[in-house]
Amino acid sequence: MENNTSSAGKCPFMHGSNTEVGKSVTDWWPNALNLDILHQHDRKTDPMGGDFDYHKALKKLDVAALKQDLRELITSSQEWWPSDWGSYVGMFARVAWHTAGSYRVADGRGGAGTGNQRFAPLNSWPDNVNTDKGRRLLWPIKKKYGNKISWADLIILAGTIAYEVAGLKTYGFAFGRKDIWHPEKDTYWGAEKEWLAPSDGRYEDVGKPDSMENPLAAVQMGLIYVNPEGVNGQPDPQKTADQVRETFARMAMDDEETVALTAGGHTIGKCHGNGRAEDLSPEPEAADVEYQGLGWFNTKGRGIGRDTVVSGIEGAWTTNPTQWDMGYFEMLFGHEWELKKSPAGAWQWEPVSIKDDEMPVDVEDASIRHKPIMTDADMAMKVDPIYNQICQKFMADPAYFDDCFARAWFKLTHRDMGPKSRYYGPDVPKEDLIWQDPVPEGPTHYDxxxxxxxxxxxxxxxxxxxxxxxxxxxxxxxxxxxxxxxxxxxxxxxxxxxxxxxxxxxxxxxxxxxxxxxxxxxxxxxxxxxxxxxxxxxxxxxxxxxxxxxxxxxxxxxxxxxxxxxxxxxxEPLADGFRNWLKQKYVVTPEEMLLDRAQLMGLTAPEMTVLIGGMRVLGTNYGGRKEGVFTDREGVLSNDFFVNLTDMAYRWEPAGDNLYNIVDRRSGETRWTATRVDLVFGSNSILRAYSEVYAQDDNQEKFVKDFVKAWVKVMNADRFDLK
Missing domain, CATH: 1.10.520.10 (Peroxidase; domain 1)
Structure with missing residues (x-):
């Protein structure tokens, strides 16, 4: 061996290759079509295996015992993460709220239906500070009930039980959410490259909330809804009200539901900002191994109890933050408010004057009282004329408010579960709600x-x-x-x-x-x-x-x-690559819109490929157009699309905006025309590999069988009674 002292003691392992961000295919070639969105929940990530049926496991769940265990947890306190006032009602309501609150109606992504808060980026969003502690508090219960309860169901049930412990009569609860086992890393949460970047980039005009980029709903990267300090952190309750209205509408809520959720959400619990955010350890995804999946610990103090830092705002909204009552309205409308700074330096509203017995007590020492607070979003409920009117209606009829909040909470936490046929458990409400898209049972006994x-x-x-x-x-x-x-x-x-x-x-x-x-x-x-x-x-x-x-x-x-x-x-579809149609020209490419549609439909890349080839030769293009119809036998389920796409007897020439000619190399004549969606199945290396399979001489029958299988999958996608 050569005497090479420069390499002595070196570890042969490639340091950082598994932990640092290196050059991926899309890093090297940023314009390459990324198919990862079609495989983000690959079965190989699921530790339960293909034979596990969560809905069957649910039948073995002792629901009453589980609820009792949750009540005991909520009314206790753990030394490693003490509860406020001896109660975790605020903690578990917030964990459930922030899980469900990522839902947006434009594409249906986000929400509580998958337990996605356990993974990046949601587990490390600035707005989700210390939700990791809530999930860890639930771990002993998850461990006890095991496969009979998913994380997704447990998180939402804990929030619902928290409200029951506080004194609310809830509307109901449904089990049935199945866990995912890998981050939904390809969900688009915004183009920003830093957390809490100014929201201007999400809007054509930040003063016009409806100009926010679709499908986004939250106003800044890393927030669930709006900035609690005001638009871009500048207090102005009316401007905040305008953002609240648009944001909640994009999360499927009307004005009354928005007021009910804001008031009901802030009836219990508190904001935490008694410390310095810069003293916190990194978020869970950035924390080192000794943190064991937890983040945001105070490195220069206790960081628990009264010294906790979350939003940076410090204080409770009501006199009795662990009780369901009308205290939110009494506090908001019973006082005049002025802007102040929290100990962490965040903008918050505090009463100009208030009696001692109206102030909430300290979370650790009941002999100490603190001023209550309101966020800019709370002040919006008072300042905005429409929201104010709804508040007055609720104050005049507390029972109506209770019912409105219970229903809005149920909608918030169940909106992404789909129709009632996917609901399980003894507490499923009998009432059919229009947002559940009800469909009557259809006939089966006909010829x-x-x-x-x-x-x-x-x-x-x-x-x-x-x-x-x-x-x-x-x-x-x-x-x-x-x-x-x-x-x-x-x-x-x-x-x-x-x-x-x-x-x-x-x-x-x-x-x-x-x-x-x-x-x-x-x-x-x-x-x-x-x-x-x-x-x-x-x-x-x-x-x-x-x-x-x-x-x-x-x-x-x-x-x-x-x-x-x-x-x-x-x-409403804005594009359908399967029928070779675009409603108009968009910033994103037609093939990217195809991937988005295919992913929402639950298709894999091979299924998408075979459906495209079949739909083309069947003549189903929008308006009977001929782009991509690479066959002389239209209406025959042949593999001609793939045969002719991969045939080197032709060359491919741009002929206009999203239009290409397929030219015979010998004669120079245009044989067919195509769009980008057609040609991507020959240009993208992965999609071409699939196309070549179906172009083979021995795979005509395979093509038909695979097309039929994918077709049936699409036709039965919403037949939950068959699953």
Whole structure:
């Protein structure tokens, strides 16, 4: 061996390769299409294995015992993280609130349905300071009940029980949230590169809250709702009210629900800001191993009890912060308020004058009293005329306020669970709520074969049948389980008038299918899906593959009374790469919009690929356009899209905005035209690998079978009764 003293004692391991951010493919080539969003919940991340059924495990849960254990926890105090006033009602309400509060209605992402607060970035957001302590306090209970209760369910149940312990009669609770096991790192939370960066970048005009970038809802990176100190940290209750209104609307709440949640949320608990934020240890994701997944510890003091730092604002809102009462309104409207600075230097509002017995006591020593506080968002409830009027209504009728908050809390914590068919447990409310998108049970005992024969003889084309079924089903999004073919809402406002649904063609097809459904006693929803599946079967037979597309009856038909048209407006597609359609030109590329749509529909990259190839040759392009229809056998479920896409007899030339010519190399003639969505399946290395599989001479039958499987997945995405 050579005597190389310079390398003596060196560790052969590549230091930092697993812990530091290195150059990824997208770092080296930032314009490369990143398919990670389609695989962010890969089964390999799930330690429970494919055989585990959470809903079956729930049946073994002793709900009464679990609730009692939570009540005992909430009314106790742990030495390592003491409870305020001997109660964790504020702690667990906040953990649940901040889990659910990340939901945004525009794309249905965020929310409480997956236990995502356990992972980055949410576990380390500045607005989530010390929620890590709440989850760790719950660990002994999670450990005890194990697989019978998910983290997602436990966090929300703990918050609900906290309100019951405080004295509120809650509206109900549903189990059924399944945990994820990996960060949702590809969810778009904003373009900022620093926490709590000024919100101006999220708006075309920060003075116009409705100009906030979609699909965002929170006003700054790392916040759940709005900045409690005011717009960009500058107090102005009316400007804050305007942001509150827009933000809560983007989280599916109206003005009354917004006031109820603000008042009810601040009836219990307190803000923590008795210390210096700069003295805190790093957040959980940045903390070293000795912190064991916890963060934000005070490095120069106790950092617990009265010396805790969270928001930087310091104080409680009410005289009795562990009790459910009308104290919030009494405090807010019973005093004049002035701006002050907290010990941590944050802006907060304090009463100009207040009696000693109206002040809340210290969290550790009941002989000490402190002034209550209000945030700028609280002052907005008083200053804004509409919010003020709602507050007056609540003060005049406390029972009405109790009911409004209980219902709003239930909505907040269940909004992303989807329809009631996904609810489990003894406390599921019997009432059907319109935000649950109710659908009646559909008929199942009709002659499916007879209905198919009627559809086949109806004169509808394969493209008509497949396109209509696809448009009905494509609204499904797995982020909050809304949309889909069940309910046949494609025939109701607002969907019947969406540009992407080609209203004229849609009404023509529905005018044929609706009488056939009535003739055999089937739902229109079933008939639409059955027609699309029949079209696929016919196209497969034309390609030489005899295959039956699985069909499960039972979809119901929703009515206008069951449909909140305004709520459904957010489901309108702005693009559909599967039908090669863009509503208009956007900043993001068409292929990126395709990925977003595919992910919301729950599709994998191979499923997306096979569906694109099949939809093209079936002639389902929007308006009958020919881009991407790389076949002379339109209406035949062939693998021609992939065969011709990968054929080197052609070259590809830009021909306009999102338009390309496919040119024969020998003759120089344009053979076909294409869009970016078409060509990305040949240009992206991963998607090309899938395309080559389906282009092989021996994979025509595989292509058809894989298309049918993916098709059925889309058609049944919202059939929770089948899962």
């Amino acid at each position: 499916i074969g007879h209905l198919k024969s009627l559809i086949a003889a109806s004169g509808l084309s394969i493209a008509d049948m497949v396109s209509t079924a696809w448009d009905s089903a494509r609204t499904f999004r797995g982020s909050d389980y809304r949309g889909g073919a069940n309910g046949a809402r494609i025939r109701l406002a607002p969907q019947k008038d969406w540009v992407g649904n080609e209203p004229e063609r849609l009404q023509r097809v529905l005018s044929v299918l609706e009488p056939l459904a009535a003739q055999v006693g089937a739902s229109i929803a079933d008939t639409i899906v059955l027609a699309g599946s029949l079209g696929v079967e016919m196209a497969a037979r034309a390609a030489g593959v005899n295959i039956d597309v699985p069909f499960a009856p039972g979809r119901g038909d929703a009515t206008d009374a069951m449909t909140d048209a305004d709520s459904f407006s957010v489901l």
